[in-house]
Amino acid sequence: MRKALLCLIAFVLLAPSGHAQGVPVFTITPVQSTIKFYVKSSVDLTGIFDKWDATLTFTSPDVTTGGLDIKISAASVDTGSGMKDGTLKSDQSFDVKNHPDITFRSTKISQTGPATFEVAGNLTIRGVSKRQTLVLKATPDGSGGEVKGTMTFDRKDFGMNGGVPLVKIADSVAVIVNLKAKRLSGAPLRM
Numbered sequence: 001m002r003k004a005l006l007c008l009i010a011f012v013l014l015a016p017s018g019h020a021q022g023v024p025v026f027t028i029t030p031v032q033s034t035i036k037f038y039v040k041s042s043v044d045l046t047g048i049f050d051k052w053d054a055t056l057t058f059t060s061p062d063v064t065t066g067g068l069d070i071k072i073s074a075a076s077v078d079t080g081s082g083m084k085d086g087t088l089k090s091d092q093s094f095d096v097k098n099h100p101d102i103t104f105r106s107t108k109i110s111q112t113g114p115a116t117f118e119v120a121g122n123l124t125i126r127g128v129s130k131r132q133t134l135v136l137k138a139t140p141d142g143s144g145g146e147v148k149g150t151m152t153f154d155r156k157d158f159g160m161n162g163g164v165p166l167v168k169i170a171d172s173v174a175v176i177v178n179l180k181a182k183r184l185s186g187a188p189l190r191m
Contacts, residue, residue: 024061024186026144028054032180035072039155041169045084049102051076054179061187066109068119068134070177072102092162099126104134104151115139115191123151125158134177140189144182151175
């Protein structure tokens with residue numbers, strides 16, 4: 001009897017709940033994903049961030065219950081030019097010594113079409129946080145999918161008032177994300 005009671009308690013405590021089994025769990029694959037930026041200037045400024053992490057979480061299979069968090073190492077900026085990279089890392093731009101990370105934390109995901117979404121959230125650069133919207137398009141496949149999108153912001157809103165020598169730079173910065181996600185467990189998302 002005692003053995004049967006212990007087995008029953010173990011089953012109740014260790015068995016996964018029905019709710020947890022339905023929650024999709026995803027991983028972002030950085031090797032297949034990119035975070036880039038583009039700034040219009042007299043010589044267009046483009047670059048990529050080599051070091052970053054992103055998490056995509058859900059509380060149910062309903063896609064609007066999702067949360068997207070992105071953390072970028074500002075020092076990993078790569079424009080292909082050491083001079084431009086140095087300027088972007090300086091206190092005139094990202095100020096990587098005092099503010100090593102750039103973050104985006106979603107606050108709400110709204111579906112705007114069959115596979116399109118607006119992800120509202122807080123973008124933090126140089127310790128300054130502003131509400132921004134990331135516009136995404138999802139291309140699902142059986143075990144995950146791809147999410148591509150853009151966000152545009154004014155660099156001066158974040159105290160990035162510097163420039164690159166001999167280059168006139170616009171204030172508007174476009175961030176382009178291409179994230180590959182793989183579903184590890186749980187039910188497929190409902191879109």
